[in-house]
Amino acid sequence: MKHIEWKYLVGLHKLYTDGKTKLKILNNDYINLILFKQKKLIRFKSGNHSIIEANQRYTEFYKLELLDTHNYYNTFFEQSGIENNAKKTFTQEDLEALMFVYYNKKELQEKLTTVKKFSARVFRNENSKYLENKPSLKTAVLQLLEVNEFPEKDPKNQQWRFVIDCDNPKAIVLCENLDCLKIPVEYKKNNIELWYVGGNNTKPLQDIQQDKLQLPIYYFCDWDYAGLNIYSKVKEIFHNKNKEIQIIQPPANAKRLPVGVKHHKSKWKKEDFSGLTEGNFSQEQVDFINQLISDNEWVEEESMDLINLLDADLS
The missing domain is CATH 3.40.50 (Rossmann fold)
Incomplete structure (x- = not known):
């Protein structure tokens, strides 16, 4: 998946459905450097740089490269009850982690660990106090898990196995880290079943x-x-x-x-x-x-x- 946060995907989807958007999507490096400057799939409206338009080749590109990812995010927001607000201070990793929690809720509920161990495992690029220092993110995680708080002590049984199924797998990949499982769209499209x-x-x-x-x-x-x-x-x-x-x-x-x-x-x-x-x-x-x-x-x-x-x- 390209590194495109949800607020920018909203703008790209707007270009797909309406052919134009006023959202400041060029603040994203991938959109600015690749879609705008290199591929020239989008452009400023003539005489009005506050509006970005899509050209004729954009629709085919978007359907092939980004539509599934948009729908994956969008389904998460619609089903999870998490507010779809691009102004929230969730990073891309935050959002990917929230989706992972939502789609693996049952397993996580059964094997719920302490907030520090949960934070270290799910937010691998941050320290173990990451969730405690981001109360709105912690609240969202607890909401998805349908619990009031993390346990104070780690349970003895910590036997996790998460699986991202696909219809016709050609190979299984065991992942040391959770990152691939957080955004599995591309792997499922390529018939790769992921395990953690x-x-x-x-x-x-x-x-x-x-x-x-x-x-x-x-x-x-x-x-x-x-x-x-x-x-x-x-x-x-x-x-x-x-x-x-x-x-x-x-x-x-x-x-x-x-x-x-x-x-x-x-x-x-x-x-x-x-x-x-x-x-x-x-x-x-x-x-x-x-x-x-x-x-x-x-x-x-x-x-x-x-x-x-x-x-x-x-x-």
Whole structure:
């Protein structure tokens, strides 16, 4: 999905339905740089720069690229009861998280954790006090969960498994992080079924039914110590089921980040190969990981294009 917040999607949808809008959609970088300047799908009305118009090619582009995403957001607002107000101070991640909570309400209600652990898991790019510092967002989350407050203590049973089903899956991707599951439109369109089992909590995978094991299964994660260590555990679980899984490998030109970057807690170990099992990786992957360890860097899951990488592997 393109990084377009709801208030800008409203303007783009207005262009689709009415052919014009007065909303300030050019404040969004993607709309301004790609749709306006590069593709020239939209333009200022002649003699009036307060109105933006769509050209003849815009309708086809919007239907193909953005209509499903708009409808996904819009359905959430209509069904959830959350006020559809573009002036609210919800970031894009906030909104995606609210949708995830809504569509996975039953599972979250049954396994509700403390507000700090919930915040750290669902809002991965923020700290554990994020929800507590955004009372309107916390209120919306509690409204969606239909509870008055988060529990003060963590329950013993934290066996999460969230699934984003699709009609005719061609592959299953286990995600270390929740981000892909928050906006699953593109993955469903590409027949990719997404699973999330709570990061280091791999126990639910032991109960996966056999019919799911007929599909190719991949693991999508941060290429840091934590992500690769969890992959090794997941790989062993499936190996015991006589099913081999593959890890989604970053492209050679993947963006690398310093291990000490803000909000990143996973550090490489001082042991050889960081204590990971080399046999769980191909020689190319071992070389790549050793380079990351040597440079004290990592590759973030969100920086990789899962659909393109998976298409290349499946084709």
